Structures are given as C-alpha cells and as structure tokens.
Amino acid sequence: xxxxxxxxxxxxxxxxxxxxxxxxxxxxxxxxxxxxxxxxxxxxxxxxxxxxxxxxxxxxxxxxxxxxxxxxxxxxxxxxxxxxxxxxxxxxxxxxxxxxxxxxxxxxxxxxxxxxxxxxxxxxxxxxxxxxxxxxxxxxxxxxxxxxxxxxxxxxxxxxxxxxxxxxxxxxxxxxxxxxxxxxxxxxxxxxxxxxxxxxxxxxxxxxxxxxxxxxxxxxxxxxxxxxxxxxxxxxxxxxxxxxxxxxxxxxxxxxxxxxxxxxxxxxxxxxxxxxxxxxxxxxxxxxxxxxxxxxxxxxxxxxxxxxxxxxxxxxxxxxxxxxxxxxxxxxxxxxxxxxxxxxxxxxxxxxxxxxxxxxxxxxxxxxxxxxxxxxxxxxxxxxxxxx
Amino acid sequence: xxxxxxxxxxxxxxxxxxxxxxxxxxxxxxxxxxxxxxxxxxxxxxxxxxxxxxxxxxxxxxxxxx
Numbered sequence: 001x002x003x004x005x006x007x008x009x010x011x012x013x014x015x016x017x018x019x020x021x022x023x024x025x026x027x028x029x030x031x032x033x034x035x036x037x038x039x040x041x042x043x044x045x046x047x048x049x050x051x052x053x054x055x056x057x058x059x060x061x062x063x064x065x066x067x068x069x070x071x072x073x074x075x076x077x078x079x080x081x082x083x084x085x086x087x088x089x090x091x092x093x094x095x096x097x098x099x100x101x102x103x104x105x106x107x108x109x110x111x112x113x114x115x116x117x118x119x120x121x122x123x124x125x126x127x128x129x130x131x132x133x134x135x136x137x138x139x140x141x142x143x144x145x146x147x148x149x150x151x152x153x154x155x156x157x158x159x160x161x162x163x164x165x166x167x168x169x170x171x172x173x174x175x176x177x178x179x180x181x182x183x184x185x186x187x188x189x190x191x192x193x194x195x196x197x198x199x200x201x202x203x204x205x206x207x208x209x210x211x212x213x214x215x216x217x218x219x220x221x222x223x224x225x226x227x228x229x230x231x232x233x234x235x236x237x238x239x240x241x242x243x244x245x246x247x248x249x250x251x252x253x254x255x256x257x258x259x260x261x262x263x264x265x266x267x268x269x270x271x272x273x274x275x276x277x278x279x280x281x282x283x284x285x286x287x288x289x290x291x292x293x294x295x296x297x298x299x300x301x302x303x304x305x306x307x308x309x310x311x312x313x314x315x316x317x318x319x320x321x322x323x324x325x326x327x328x329x330x331x332x333x334x335x336x337x338x339x340x341x342x343x344x345x346x347x348x349x350x351x352x353x354x355x356x357x358x359x360x361x362x363x364x365x366x367x368x369x370x371x372x373x374x375x376x377x378x379x380x381x382x383x384x385x386x387x388x
Numbered sequence: 389x390x391x392x393x394x395x396x397x398x399x400x401x402x403x404x405x406x407x408x409x410x411x412x413x414x415x416x417x418x419x420x421x422x423x424x425x426x427x428x429x430x431x432x433x434x435x436x437x438x439x440x441x442x443x444x445x446x447x448x449x450x451x452x453x454x
Contacts (some may be wrong), residue, residue, distance in 0.1 A: 346415025347426045379426065387428055
C-alpha cells in the first residue's frame with residue numbers, strides 16, 4: 001500500500017482520529033477520576049469538620065450541664081471556698097469514675113485569683129498547687145463567666161470548660177474545670193464516617209520533655225521526630241504511615257483542604273486536613289482525614305476501561321464502514337475507469353462504463369464514457385485511413 | 389520496416405507466447421510510452437525519443453530489454 005494513495009491517506013487520518021479519540025477518552029476519564037477523588041476528599045474533610053464541631057458543641061454542653069449540677073451542690077462550693085481539699089475530694093472523687101467513663105477525663109478545681117493555682121486534680125490528686133497560666137485561665141478571671149474551648153496542655157489537647165464557683169458572700173470561691181481529650185473525638189468520628197483520623201499538634205505548642213515522659217508512661221513510641229513541625233497526638237489507624245503532613249499547620253485554611261491521592265498496596269486513599277483552634281483562636285493542631293476510596297476508584301477505573309474498549313470498538317467499526325463505503329462508491333469505480341482507459345489505449349473499443357449514478361464519480365464516469373466514444377470513433381477513422 | 393513497428397511485433401509475440409491479455413498489455417505500454425500501438429505500422433517513421441520511450445515501457449511492463 002503506497003502512501004500516495006488517497007485510500008492510504010484516509011486510513012492514516014482515521015487511525016490518527018482513533019488514537020486521538022482514545023486519548024481524549026483516557027484524558028477525560030482521568031480528569032473525572034481526579035475530580036471525583038478530590039470531591040470525595042473534600043466531602044470527607046467538610047463532613048468530618050462539621051461532625052467535629054457538632055461533637056465539640058455536644059461535649060461542651062454535657063460538661064456545662066455537669067458543672068451546673070456540681071455548682072448546685074453547696075457542699076462542694078463551701079469546701080472549695082474553705083480550701084478544704086480533703087472534704088472536696090471526699091465529695092467529688094466518687095463521681096470521677098462515672099464522669100471518666102462518659103469521656104470527661106480532666107476535672108480540676110482552681111483557687112481564685114490572684115494566684116489561681118490548681119487546688120485539686122481529680123484525675124491526678126497527688127499533683128496540685130501549680131500555675132497553669134493558660135489563655136482560658138486569664139479569660140475566666142477577666143470575665144467571671146463560663147469559658148469553653150480547646151486548650152492545648154503540655155502533652156495533650158482537650159476541649160474544656162472553665163467557670164467560676166460562687167462563694168457564700170457573693171464572691172468567687174474558685175473555679176471548676178472539666179475537660180475531654182480531643183483524641184476521643186476521632187474514634188467517634190471514625191465510627192460515624194468510616195474514615196481514619198489523626199490528630200496533629202504543632203510542635204511549638206507542645207513541651208518536648210513532657211511529650212517524651214507522657215509516651216513513656218503510656219508505653220507509646222516516641223514519635224516526636226516523625227514529622228519536622230508537627231507530632232501525631234492520636235490516631236485511629238494502627239500506624240502513622242498514612243498520617244504524614246509536611247506542611248505548616250498554621251497555614252491550613254479554616255475550611256480545611258484536600259491533600260493528595262495515594263496508594264498503599266491495593267488500597268487507594270485520599271487525604272485532607274482541617275485546622276483545630278484553641279480557645280484563643282490559634283491554630284495549634286489539625287485533624288488529618290484519610291478516606292479509603294478503593295471501591296469507588298476501581299469502579300471508576302473499570303468504567304474507564306469499558307468506555308475505552310467501547311470507543312476503540314466503535315471507532316474501529318466506523319473506520320471499517322467508512323473505508324468500505326469509500327471503496328464501494330469511489331475507489332472501486334475509479335479503478336474501473338482506469339482499467340477501461342488502459343484497455344481502450346490497448347485497442348479494446350468495446351468495454352464501456354455503465355453509468356448508473358449521478359454522484360460526483362458518476363459525473364466523471366459519464367464524462368469519460370463520452371470521451372471514450374469520441375476516442376473510439378477517431379481511432380476507427382485513423383485505422384481505416386491507414387489501411388486505405 | 390521501422391524500429392517502432394519492430395518493437396510492436398516483439399510485444400505481440402510476447403503476448404502470444406505468454407497468453408497475456410493483449411488489450412491490457414498494449415494499453416499499459418501505450419500509456420507509459422505515449423504511443424498508440426494500434427497506429428504503428430511498417431511505414432511509421434522512427435523518432436529516437438519515441439523509440440526510447442517505447443523500449444522503457446516494454447521493459448517496465450513486460451520486463452523485456454527490447
């Protein structure tokens with residue numbers, strides 16, 4: 001097959017169209033896959049963030065209700081006002097296991113300002129008398145109203161409420177504080193969404209030595225050096241490998257953001273992250289969201305393969321049909337004209353062309369047939385004159 | 389007898405010897421050489437350019453070095 005033939009050129013163009021068509025389908029499906037993966041990741045981040053906020057509000061409400069009940073007990077208020085640690089412990093310690101089982105892991109009483117030290121830690125009674133000097137402490141002293149929000153302590157992040165305890169003469173007897181570790185939220189989130197979560201803390205807000213000591217107490221691996229700027233405080237997965245973030249946590253936008261898609265073994269995941277602010281509004285950490293999109297991803301890939309196969313088959317059938325039509329309506333008739341013309345020059349004055357179509361090639365056939373009649377007459381005359 | 393006619397006879401002899409389609413062969417040679425073989429007779433005057441073209445066409449179509 002010579003390239004100068006129109007048939008070959010048409011075939012080449014059709015093959016280019018086939019390749020382009022397949023390329024477009026692949027590109028389109030890749031675009032859909034990437035877009036859908038991003039959409040799924042965005043949905044995972046958004047829904048997780050909303051659910052986190054709902055959980056946070058619910059737990060703040062729960063702790064507020066507990067503190068209401070506590071402050072309604074005048075014996076508790078009087079014990080704090082009298083700075084009777086033993087009496088206060090006797091009154092509150094029996095309640096702590098019950099509250100702890102409901103997720104309230106931190107329970108403290110503070111002395112009033114100006115020194116405002118920890119008077120009693122129900123979760124660690126042996127330790128008291130220290131100054132915490134946190135944003136929430138200053139805020140509750142300033143407003144003498146309930147303050148709620150996330151507060152990062154030396155080795156952990158918790159949602160807390162801190163409120164004044166009224167004294168007998170209308171003053172402030174001290175403060176009561178209740179708190180829940182944010183790490184617990186992740187497990188609730190996981191059970192609701194099926195996603196995996198990791199709580200990342202900005203290292204500049206965490207005390208290195210306290211982190212090491214805390215890990216030793218809880219028999220956890222010291223993961224301080226895993227990431228340059230953040231540390232994984234808690235996670236729902238068995239390992240930290242899918243929770244890695246090299247960026248700046250303080251730069252994570254309020255609405256969260258989608259990270260990358262990646263594969264681990266036969267599973268495909270998308271990752272996202274949303275910021276967690278403390279009571280002062282600082283981005284001290286972030287919640288890392290990992291969504292398993294393996295089923296959706298391979299479903300999209302399967303659709304891509306089916307669409308690709310259909311495109312190849314349909315375009316191939318189209319090419320065959322087009323070439324068949326071109327051969328039937330154009331090339332075969334042109335070859336016949338060439339054949340008749342050759343035989344005519346060779347002395348065959350009888351073979352004619354049957355013109356049975358009025359299309360473009362039919363007009364050429366008619367023209368050639370008219371020319372053939374003239375040529376045959378002329379030839380016959382010349383041959384006769386030569387004989388004469 | 390002209391050389392052109394001599395060449396025509398060679399063509400006819402080859403067609404007959406090999407049982408070829410005479411009109412097809414003559415047509416191809418005629419188109420290639422620009423000569424109508426039907427009009428070549430013993431009296432046809434020779435022209436060097438026409439002879440050369442006809443020889444080349446015979447060679448191309450029949451593979452004969454005439």
